[in-house]
Amino acid sequence: MIVEIGHYALVLALCFAIVQGTVPFWGAARQDPALMSMAPAAALGQFLFVSMAFLALIYAHVTSDFSVLNVVENSSTMKPLIYKISGVWGNHEGSLVLWVWILCLFGAAVAARGHNLPDSFKARVLAIQGLIGVAFLAFILFTSNPFARLTPAPFEGNGLNPILQDPGLAIHPPMLYLGYVGFSMAYSFAMAALIEGRVDPAWARWLRPWTLAAWTALTLGIALGSWWAYYELGWGGFWFWDPVENASFMPWLAGTALLHSAIVVEKRDALKSWTILLAILTFSLSLLGTFLVRSGVLTSVHAFATDPSRGLFILLILIVAIGGSLALYAWRAPTMEGGGMFAPISRESGLVLNNLLLAAATATVLLGTLYPLILETTTGAKISVGGPYFQATFIPLMVPLIAAVPIGAMLAWKRADLPGVLARLKLAAAASLLVLLGVWAVRDGSSVMGLLGFLMAAWLVLGSLTELGQRIGLGTLPPGRVLGRLRGLPRSAFAMVIAHAGLGVLIAGMTAVSTGQTQRILTMSAGQTVDLAGYQVRFDGVEDVAGANYRAQRGQFTLLSASRVVATINSEKRTYLVERMPTTEAGIRTTLLGDTYLVLGDALSAGRWNVRMYYNPLAVWMWLGAGIMGVGGLVSLSDRRLRVGAPQPAAKPSTAAPARA
Structure with missing residues (x-):
């Protein structure tokens, strides 16, 4: 019933x-x-x-x-x-x-x-x-x-x-959907604005909290999915540029651009048409992700195996939603006034650069995701677009973006003094170079990309903290006035610093794992000890264990440093009783400095086992950085200014908004 x-x-x-x-x-x-x-x-x-x-x-x-x-x-x-x-x-x-x-x-x-x-x-x-x-x-x-x-x-x-029977998968999809589907509200706000012909600072103020809530949820959802793949799939990595991973990443990139563009509309009544277009495209990319997962065109651990007729239904929704909204945009967008003027060197110009680079990055990911599907559909040829393509196209766009973030955050609205901003950031630049030299000294033989990644991470964190220090007069005003100005800052100012610093921490973790991972693949028997990144790993053998709905062979490892026991790590090969499917559970010891990551492989003759070992430096910094970014989003959401209407600028009688009761 x-x-x-x-x-x-x-x-x-x-x-x-x-x-x-x-x-x-x-x-x-x-x-x-x-x-x-x-x-x-x-x-x-x-x-x-x-x-x-x-x-x-x-x-x-x-x-x-x-x-x-x-x-x-x-x-x-x-x-x-x-x-x-x-x-x-x-x-x-x-x-x-x-x-x-x-x-x-x-x-x-x-x-x-x-x-x-x-x-x-x-x-x-x-x-x-x-x-x-x-x-x-x-x-x-x-x-x-x-x-x-x-x-x-x-x-x-x-x-x-069985790979879905994990606590991470209990949380990851709902959080991801809060982001995916939450951008529908930005789409609805944009469509309503186009129908009414009203795009002004008040509209941007109304739009921002809903977009911010979706962006925060999507940030945490993507991070949870990456974390799940890291510890559950047993391959030692955190991101594979899988098409369905990309399908969630593209709305995040577009949503990030939308958040920054809406600020310009709110503060300066400019970039109206562009902000409307970003709102439409962000949700359109969310719908595209829904189509890719459910259309049957992809084979992925993330995708649902469904018949093509369902994919055609979603494709029809996609065509109507995107085609209809873009047609309305083409009709109404030319009537929107440009708003406030600004100089080439200004906060507005910095946010325009931010948007252009994020849009270009989104386009490169979209091309790399869809091109193999289009090629297979039109010619039957199958190709794989993976890490090398994305590293060659995506990273070059991110480097100037990250370099510009601390500078753009300190530029004044309408017209700014770039030499003055650079002078105020010289200590952050010097400290970032010291971090670079420290990494180069500690990590002998570091790659150029690795050094560049750490430099960008340090510059982002230190530049963000410098911007906060400048706003409160740190080092130039008495401590009492500094505290007073700190208490008087709006929460959105703290949120910006937190989110940018969190991104820096995330980049440091990704750089460390991508360029500094130590890997060993070997066969071991009980009692054998091998070296791994300054540790000794002793294989203590395998025992049979029973879970609630599975049987497992549990490999036991002891991690030693200078003959001193540091930790015991277990890795399992599970067979689920109902599904009759095997899975591998990695054994991971996590510290702030790095993860010791052990995977028990297949059994060989004479009591020997295949074993894969990884040491991933600063791996936890990736999840910590994403969490800090999420906290930044939540802090910004708590800002009272997002719950009240924006002041209305003076407007011509013919374009004035209807009076509210």
Whole structure:
């Protein structure tokens, strides 16, 4: 009965989405308050019924209701509870329900918290969200029903892919979807602005918190996915430039550009058309990621194996959403006034450079992701575009961007003094060079790319801290006044420093692992000891162990330094009982200085085993840096200025916004 209620709730949610996507549009066009007021009610109703459906699907998985096909294909009675729950979104149908639930969550948040939005604008924003909901609810109900029954019901399910039975996968997809789907709100704000012909500082102020929330969630979601791949797949790396990894990275790059561009609209009433275009493209890239994962065109540990007909449905959504929005943009964008003027050397110009480099980086990743698919479709030839291409195209764009970040953050609006800014950053530059020399001395034989990476990381962190010090008068004012100015800074100023410094920490970790990894692949027998990056690793043998739903062979290793035991590390080869699939669990000892990463391989004759060993210096800095960036986003979200309207600039009577009650 609960399953039928869940299915019926999806049908009712589609009905509410249809109302939400049509009636408020009509009301806004007629300026009818009664019709416009239906938008928040419909958004809340849609969220309520999708929540009911989502809970019903979770209930079916938790209770192992094998009369539901989705439960049979993705669960079993032997799975621990946490994996029964996470298995709900570990498949195509369930993940779509999560996708739509998050879409409705953002719509309900605007309905409940968007009190500062004009009624007509709010109605149009929620109507656009409703139309997106119509598309994906129809996709679920007509092609991907998660509540389809199976008769007769089997006594046991097929289980879940073992590599998805991990705590990281319980958190990673919801966080990633909060980012992916959260950018739908930026899209809806852009479309509503194009329809109304209104893009001004107030609009940018309304847009920023929703974009910032999505960006923060996507940052943390990508980091969690990279962390999961690092410790679960047992290959010793953190990023493979997999097409589905790229599919989440591209919206992040475009969303980063959007955040910075919206600042220019808010502060200087400039870059309006560009900001609208970025809002459209960011969500379009999110939809592209959804298509790549579910179309069947990719083979990846991230992709859902689905039939092509579902991919055609999503492709149709993609064409309508992107084509319609770009057509509207082409029609309305030329009517937008340019806004404030600024000199070539100014904060605005720095943010334009930021946007251009991020847009170019997004384009290179998009080309490297889609070109093999296009080539295979048109000619049948199969090629692989991997790390060498992205390193040759992406990194050269990131170096000038990172170099410009501390400089741009210290430039004044409208017109700036570049020599003065460079003079204020000379201590940061000198300290960065000292870091470079220190790395060169400690890491004998470091590559040029490695040294450049550490230089950029140090410059980003120290430059950001210098900018903060300049703002509070550190070293030039008495301590009391410094503290007073520190307390008086808006939270967004702290957030910028935190996010930029976190990026520097992330770059340091990525550079260290990419250029300083030590690797050994060998065969070992019990009692044998080998050297690894200044440590000795002793193989103590293998024992059989039993888990909740698997059997494993656990390799035991002892890590020693100068004959002193430092740690015991275990690596397992697991065989899951229901799925009959083997997995490898890496054994990792993490410190701030580096990870000792051990993987037990296949058994050989005479008690010998294949073993892979890695030492990844500063690996934890990658996750720490991403976490710091996420904290920066949260701090910025807490800034009160994002919850109130921006001051309205003086406007001509013909272009003035409608008065608000």
